[in-house]
Amino acid sequence: MTGANINLDELERDALTEVVNIGVSRAASSLRKMVSRQVLLSVPSVEIVTQATAASLIGQRESEDLVAVKQEFEGAFSGRALLIFPETKSLELARAVMGDEASAEQVLELENEALAETGNVILNNCLGTMANMLRQSLKMSLPEIIRGSGERLFSHSADADKSALVLFLYINFSVQDRNIRGYIAMLMDLPSMTALKILIAEFIDRVTEDAG
Amino acid sequence: MRDRLTAELARLNSDIRDAEHRLHLTLDAAGATGGWEWDVPNKILTGDARFATLTSQDPVELSRGVPTSRFFASIAADDQKRIRLAVAGILAGAEIFSKDYRLIKGDGTTRWVHAKGRAIFGDDDEVLKFVGDLVDVTEQKRVQEQLRIAQSAGAIGTFEHAQGFGTVTVSDQFCRLLGLHPTRILPVATVNQLVHPDDRPIIEPILPDQPKPDSNIEFRITRADTGEHRWLARRGEYVRDLSGPGLRYIGVAYDITSSKLNEERLKRLNEGLSESVKERTRDRDRIWQNSRDMLAVTDNRGRIIDANPAWAAILGGENSDIVGKLVSELAWADDADLVAAGYVKSFSEGGAAFESRMQHVDGTPRWVSWTASREGETIYLYGRHITVEKEQEAALGEAEAQLRQSQKMEAVGQLTGGIAHDFNNMLTGIMGALDIIKRRLASGKLDDVERFMEAATASAQRAAGLTHRLLAFSRRQPLDRKPTDVRQLVLGMRDLLDRSLGEQIRLLVQPSPDCWAATTDANQLENALLNLAINARDAMPDGGQLSIETHNVELVAGEVSGLNVQGKDEFVAISVRDNGVGMSTDVLEKAFEPFFTTKPIGQGTGLGLSMVYGFAQQSGGAVDIKSKPGLGTAITLYLPRSLEERDDHIRQISLVPQGAGESVLVVEDDPSVRLLVVEVLQDLGYSAIEAVNADGAIAKLRQDVHFDLMISDVGLPGMNGRQLAEVARGLLPSLKVLFITGYAANAVNRSAFLADGMDMISKPFDLEQLARKIRGMLAVGTS
Numbered sequence: 001m002t003g004a005n006i007n008l009d010e011l012e013r014d015a016l017t018e019v020v021n022i023g024v025s026r027a028a029s030s031l032r033k034m035v036s037r038q039v040l041l042s043v044p045s046v047e048i049v050t051q052a053t054a055a056s057l058i059g060q061r062e063s064e065d066l067v068a069v070k071q072e073f074e075g076a077f078s079g080r081a082l083l084i085f086p087e088t089k090s091l092e093l094a095r096a097v098m099g100d101e102a103s104a105e106q107v108l109e110l111e112n113e114a115l116a117e118t119g120n121v122i123l124n125n126c127l128g129t130m131a132n133m134l135r136q137s138l139k140m141s142l143p144e145i146i147r148g149s150g151e152r153l154f155s156h157s158a159d160a161d162k163s164a165l166v167l168f169l170y171i172n173f174s175v176q177d178r179n180i181r182g183y184i185a186m187l188m189d190l191p192s193m194t195a196l197k198i199l200i201a202e203f204i205d206r207v208t209e210d211a212g
Numbered sequence: 213m214r215d216r217l218t219a220e221l222a223r224l225n226s227d228i229r230d231a232e233h234r235l236h237l238t239l240d241a242a243g244a245t246g247g248w249e250w251d252v253p254n255k256i257l258t259g260d261a262r263f264a265t266l267t268s269q270d271p272v273e274l275s276r277g278v279p280t281s282r283f284f285a286s287i288a289a290d291d292q293k294r295i296r297l298a299v300a301g302i303l304a305g306a307e308i309f310s311k312d313y314r315l316i317k318g319d320g321t322t323r324w325v326h327a328k329g330r331a332i333f334g335d336d337d338e339v340l341k342f343v344g345d346l347v348d349v350t351e352q353k354r355v356q357e358q359l360r361i362a363q364s365a366g367a368i369g370t371f372e373h374a375q376g377f378g379t380v381t382v383s384d385q386f387c388r389l390l391g392l393h394p395t396r397i398l399p400v401a402t403v404n405q406l407v408h409p410d411d412r413p414i415i416e417p418i419l420p421d422q423p424k425p426d427s428n429i430e431f432r433i434t435r436a437d438t439g440e441h442r443w444l445a446r447r448g449e450y451v452r453d454l455s456g457p458g459l460r461y462i463g464v465a466y467d468i469t470s471s472k473l474n475e476e477r478l479k480r481l482n483e484g485l486s487e488s489v490k491e492r493t494r495d496r497d498r499i500w501q502n503s504r505d506m507l508a509v510t511d512n513r514g515r516i517i518d519a520n521p522a523w524a525a526i527l528g529g530e531n532s533d534i535v536g537k538l539v540s541e542l543a544w545a546d547d548a549d550l551v552a553a554g555y556v557k558s559f560s561e562g563g564a565a566f567e568s569r570m571q572h573v574d575g576t577p578r579w580v581s582w583t584a585s586r587e588g589e590t591i592y593l594y595g596r597h598i599t600v601e602k603e604q605e606a607a608l609g610e611a612e613a614q615l616r617q618s619q620k621m622e623a624v625g626q627l628t629g630g631i632a633h634d635f636n637n638m639l640t641g642i643m644g645a646l647d648i649i650k651r652r653l654a655s656g657k658l659d660d661v662e663r664f665m666e667a668a669t670a671s672a673q674r675a676a677g678l679t680h681r682l683l684a685f686s687r688r689q690p691l692d693r694k695p696t697d698v699r700q701l702v703l704g705m706r707d708l709l710d711r712s713l714g715e716q717i718r719l720l721v722q723p724s725p726d727c728w729a730a731t732t733d734a735n736q737l738e739n740a741l742l743n744l745a746i747n748a749r750d751a752m753p754d755g756g757q758l759s760i761e762t763h764n765v766e767l768v769a770g771e772v773s774g775l776n777v778q779g780k781d782e783f784v785a786i787s788v789r790d791n792g793v794g795m796s797t798d799v800l801e802k803a804f805e806p807f808f809t810t811k812p813i814g815q816g817t818g819l820g821l822s823m824v825y826g827f828a829q830q831s832g833g834a835v836d837i838k839s840k841p842g843l844g845t846a847i848t849l850y851l852p853r854s855l856e857e858r859d860d861h862i863r864q865i866s867l868v869p870q871g872a873g874e875s876v877l878v879v880e881d882d883p884s885v886r887l888l889v890v891e892v893l894q895d896l897g898y899s900a901i902e903a904v905n906a907d908g909a910i911a912k913l914r915q916d917v918h919f920d921l922m923i924s925d926v927g928l929p930g931m932n933g934r935q936l937a938e939v940a941r942g943l944l945p946s947l948k949v950l951f952i953t954g955y956a957a958n959a960v961n962r963s964a965f966l967a968d969g970m971d972m973i974s975k976p977f978d979l980e981q982l983a984r985k986i987r988g989m990l991a992v993g994t995s
Contacts, residue, residue: 021306022306053393060436061398062399
């Protein structure tokens with residue numbers, strides 16, 4: 001299914017999940033401060049798939065159109081990060097972030113901005129944490145909102161790297177007792193993915209030695 | 213006191229142990245959580261008693277605080293890295309900790325625990341504490357494992373759908389069945405859109421009001437990954453939702469493609485089968501309907517269960533008249549038993565073939581050739597209508613008979629010529645001789661009259677022999693076989709042969725002195741020898757030697773062709789040998805065929821040798837013929853030896869018995885025969901009275917004259933001889949009657965024709981025979 005030479009073993013996947021979890025936890029902390037509400041974020045699992053698989057995965061799991069916050073990143077590993085929600089969920093998220101006092105019109109009006117801001121916090125924290133944990137640095141572009149089917153989201157990357165792999169993560173939001181399901185997808189080319197794999201292996205060695 | 217304190221202490225210790233034990237039991241029973249608290253800045257781990265028990269550590273120590281590395285105590289080696297990694301994540305800022313892992317207990321057993329924890333951050337986001345608790349999930353894991361294995365091994369996917377939800381919780385196996393990426397939650401639409409539009413959806417959009425089991429639903433899907441079409445089935449139950457107000461459908465799905473395909477194949481096979489059965493049935497039906505032969509299914513006694521239309525076509529009437537009847541009831545009355553017997557045979561032997569007449573409704577018979585074959589209690593009957601064949605057969609028989617008749621007539625025509633020639637010769641001999649005698653009598657020259665009389669007699673005897681042969685041939689008279697002294701017979705023929713052969717032929721008659729008697733008809737044997745002698749004479753136109761010899765021989769089978777010999781039998785061989793022209797091989801082959809003759813038309817009947825052959829065969833003997841052109845012919849008759857006494861009553865020519873004045877009534881319509889008989893009787897010393905017919909005879913009998921004997925022709929005008937005899941016997945019961953007959957037919961039924969004291973003599977007869985017969989009859993009466 002991954003269709004690539006890059007295969008993460010179970011431990012590597014756990015490690016990557018942990019790194020992302022650290023990132024989203026930081027993001028949650030930031031969001032809590034932003035919106036002064038209880039926000040919990042968690043990433044239960046991660047997999048590496050091709051773009052086509054990623055598109056079909058999302059297609060199967062979501063029956064409605066999608067909204068994504070997109071950011072480019074560059075550094076030890078480069079690519080594009082997407083925070084994806086089903087349309088209705090994105091609206092729900094926007095409302096949760098803005099609070100019950102916001103009117104429906106306000107929510108509709110500010111949805112894109114709220115999403116872009118939320119996405120920025122999450123993706124920045126995720127990628128930043130990953131870079132930190134892996135003792136690397138990354139440069140991030142500004143967030144951008146895109147809408148459409150899974151196909152469109154993943155084919156939107158018009159670049160030549162058809163072979164690009166997708167680091168595909170689920171993300172569960174819990175905002176004020178609302179559970180909102182979403183996805184984080186990090187599109188990377190093969191060299192970037194290989195670099196990431198090496199960094200993760202180093203990380204595993206480090207923490208299993210450190211701890212205890 | 214001290215003892216008391218010691219006892220008290222012991223009691224307290226015991227209480228404590230009890231309490232601890234109770235606590236353990238309680239904890240075990242409650243499945244209580246084992247909480248921990250990881251003080252990150254101070255690197256101290258504390259845990260409650262349950263945590264200590266689960267991780268096999270001292271509860272007291274854990275409650276006081278231990279190094280944080282003790283968090284990993286008892287974790288299975290395989291899980292160590294994974295958990296250390298997760299904890300590292302927490303210490304590095306991750307917020308949620310949720311892991312399952314194994315703990316090895318002191319006794320070596322393994323428990324699965326679920327650890328659920330979270331990080332607690334300080335104001336500047338530094339991690340202060342990592343808290344959480346352990347739950348023993350061994351049982352749950354076991355059940356999950358079983359479920360997982362059940363699902364993967366049975367290829368059964370599970371799913372759960374709560375009322376009102378747009379998503380469905382699914383198992384990995386469920387996703388695999390549909391060709392979806394394994395996941396826990398799927399939108400209902402994703403699942404249902406894979407189902408064939410004509411089939412029921414996997415997830416029912418509307419749930420019932422009350423919990424109930426659902427029936428087995430089968431549906432087709434198009435796999436999301438390969439596009440392959442598969443058959444799936446689902447079954448499940450609607451149950452109360454534990455966490456919500458509505459119902460929840462919990463179901464399983466599994467692939468039934470192969471069984472569906474088998475089912476389909478089977479169905480197609482069945483359809484094909486039933487189609488071919490139908491077709492075959494149609495074929496059979498067509499044969500049944502269109503057959504011109506009679507087909508029927510009957511029970512074992514011949515009661516017709518079903519009959520094809522040919523029955524009605526052949527026997528008339530309606531098929532409904534035929535079904536239910538016995539076949540024998542439909543048979544021609546005379547053949548009913550035959551049909552019933554045919555049924556018995558086919559039942560006992562499994563099959564039978566027979567022919568019988570059946571009765572047409574118009575009352576006429578129809579010939580049918582039947583074949584019956586039995587299967588169990590049923591008999592299948594096949595009948596071919598053969599009336600036409602039977603008629604043709606009869607017509608053919610008739611035609612053959614006609615052909616034979618016409619062939620016979622043709623033969624008679626040929627015969628007549630030959631006979632006429634022979635008779636003319638003989639008549640010429642007789643008439644010529646009589647003419648000469650008459651003239652010699654007139655001139656008074658009587659000295660050599662006797663020579664001509666002899667010649668006339670010889671010719672007449674030859675004529676008598678010929679007629680006798682003809683009668684024998686035409687009537688196929690049975691042989692009067694009795695023991696016969698062959699030697700005596702052959703010697704007795706010498707004079708006759710001498711006269712017949714003429715002076716150019718030297719005759720040698722040499723029967724062996726010890727010659728056996730043979731079982732044969734003496735008259736026929738004489739005829740045969742005469743025939744052979746005359747043939748021999750004819751074969752020697754320029755004269756020659758003819759010898760007749762007899763031998764006693766023992767023959768074994770195959771030694772003489774045409775001779776039926778069982779093992780070894782004794783025969784009398786009589787050879788007639790000439791040194792004449794002989795016969796070629798061609799002629800030899802045909803020598804015994806009737807009417808075959810080498811003589812010109814009008815000079816022979818061609819019956820001679822064939823008669824000899826037939827006679828020998830009828831006698832139980834054979835004829836052997838050997839001939840070489842130019843060297844002569846030898847014909848040998850083989851006659852079976854008789855072991856009975858010889859018949860000594862043959863031909864005592866010398867003694868002619870004389871009468872003693874007995875009174876004889878002669879009834880004969882032919883004046884010359886009557887004259888002759890009367891003359892002879894008077895010559896022999898009898899008193900003869902004549903009558904021309906029955907009336908005359910009866911008148912004489914009524915005149916109260918005593919008669920010893922009545923000699924009557926059988927073929928009288930008016931009342932015939934036999935009837936006359938009855939009347940005469942009425943008048944004179946002791947009267948002897950001798951019939952004279954020209955018809956051999958009468959002689960065939962001799963015993964039926966003649967009563968006691970009656971006898972018969974065939975024309976032509978010589979006077980000597982007559983005298984002997986009369987004397988014999990009267991002697992019986994007087995003795």
